[in-house]
Amino acid sequence: MMENQSSIDIMSKRYSVRTFETTPIEDVHHQYIKEYINNESNLIGPFGNKSRIEYIPVINNVTDKGIKLGTYGFIKNPQAYLVGITENKTYPLIDFAYVFQKLLLQLEKFGIGNCWMGGTFSRKSFQKELVIGDGNFIPGISPIGYPRIKQRLFDKTLRKVVRADNKKSWEKLFFHHTFEMTLERNTAEKLEIPIEMVRIGPSASNKQPWRLVLSKDKTACHFYIEHTPNYSSSFGYDMQLLDMGIAMCQFHLACSEIGIDGYWVQEDPNLTLPTEQTEYLFSWKCKR
Template structure:
């Protein structure tokens, strides 16, 4: 896969054409799922679910016939590991022409959790429909994309910094520039784009800028977004992940998450 191009072209799909996945595409998804790995040595279990068999639906989705869900143990860093792993499937599906969209709240969670046989101590953070995009978006999908400004992203100078939060990064080689752009284009809950990165030499420190209302008994959904950003960055740079919080002053609403060393 040409990852930068797939990341650039991919969009959330909420209107599907009603055609079930071909046997070949389902087999390729199942094979790919077997190759997915997550950081922090946290296993992520994926489950493909037929919509009609399990009575699944979402009020923001139409024309779908299948969903993919995933679950993990509710342990530290499970949100980041979940986002990192799930995004791999999302991008692989797009490379096959299969649409997806991250769903964390607009669903009857108890029905999905029953379908994946969620156990005590496990969490199912998000699910996604799987299907072929319809020729035209529904009015509902267009309205939703407009409401969250789905096609807009913050400027790099608001997201990526040098040594402190006061100095934007302004000099990067091609690989780092490509990786940072891949982070900038990443999907996030309601397009909040909570990732912030500070470069200190070869270390890229990832932070989460908290927004109100995204932490619940289900976990911190914006940490899932950070996991997505970590996958985009690490896939392009082949960097190494670690946790060693630097001595950098951060605003009270910004939390250190991890460091990628390139």
């Protein structure tokens, strides 16, 4: 149990869990999850879009309805799945990822492991279990359960393949005033920790598509995405937008924990962009 552990500690130590113990999720944790996802305020992101999160317990990957959920062999012994449902549009996807990541980090405090999945699962199998609704789809899911301490060789190999432990350095991701000036950690001052939480956050294939520009007066932080061309076109949506919602969540939770008061806005600073793949999405402004 780690209920009292800080969000920054959780984010710093978190890793994707793909092999779980066969121990069922405890009733107290089961109840917590149900209450959390039934509370509408927990499902609305910073831009006001409401997502759905469904909780599906499984035994041997089979639901109560007898439907076998498919994850292509990546996951072993999941005790349940959390399934996200939203619109296939830019800001609903970002809002979904924000609220989903916030829940996953909260579950980490109870010792419940998880693993973001945006492409390596059978959407059709999950759609058989749930009523999705017109105009919505499943952008991402997470198996959950209590992590097995001894990882499978498969897990370790997969981490190496996606370079999950090899995060890009500050100078490749973060900038000061313009994209021509890299941001030094000590220059970020009070925003150093929130920006670092973005850097270490999970992302699809560890691509880390976020690019942040700290304003000259250090009161605003502008978030850009550097799209990887054709990365997720086969899935029918831009999976890297989920990465941006995760980054947004990590940054916001860190700010809240260390007492930085601020808010999200969409106010493009109209900077000269470094590549054609770079796109402005949103900004964080510190309250004076």
